[in-house]
């Protein structure tokens with residue numbers, strides 16, 4: 499029986515409704531490469547009985563998003579330039595991340611998800627990283643083609659002896675990049691698993707976590723079907739979810 503993985507929700511307004519949704523690329527990679535059934539969790543924030551939900555699943559996936567974590571979540575005054583926000587998503591994912599880690603439920607955090615992981619544990623974010631001296635431009639290429647926007651285009655150095663290194667079996671990996679924020683102050687307990695050449699933190703894990711926890715700033719979901727390192731990340735997440743499902747009985 500396939501394990502079940504909760505997927506974080508974005509709240510979008512379309513055709514006069516608010517939709518709680520997630521991009522199909524994450525759902526497809528979860529089913530096809532992790533071998534788990536994705537279920538989108540509504541962005542009901544504090545109204546969610548997290549223990550009741552987490553009793554019934556085997557993993558949590560926090561996806562990327564064009565929205566930014568609200569800066570008040572890490573003690574920064576918001577500005578219009580830091581928009582768009584998705585406060586319903588923040589209110590859902592930040593406690594979800596803390597509960598999943600505490601309960602040892604496998605957790606994979608991608609792009610915004612990595613930033614949420616850092617904020618959920620007390621860290622902060624940098625904005626407009628490309629404007630900082632010595633930093634690369636990590637934003638998506640300006641294109642109408644998703645294949646161009648998600649193109650794999652820069653190397654990251656993988657920390658020796660870490661969980662990402664064990665998953666990838668490599669000291670470096672080429673990744674895509676679609677972000678203008680990044681980890682600023684690294685939360686207590688987070689371990690750097692990969693760095694870009696300009697020092698941007700590209701992957702983290704949680705020291706002494708009771709279960710699988712990996713955050714990546716890039717997008718392995720997009721090429722999970724064809725790119726070895728991308729698929730390996732989802733396969734490792736799926737293996738952890740299957741182990742959780744077996745233990746749940």
Ligand SMILES: N[C@@H](CCC(=O)NCCCC(=O)O)C(=O)O
Nearest residue numbers: 562563564565609610677678679
């Ligand atoms: N908004 C944050 C997080 C970046 C992120 O999750 N990007 C995915 C965007 C997907 C797309 O552009 O289609 C940041 O900018 O750092």
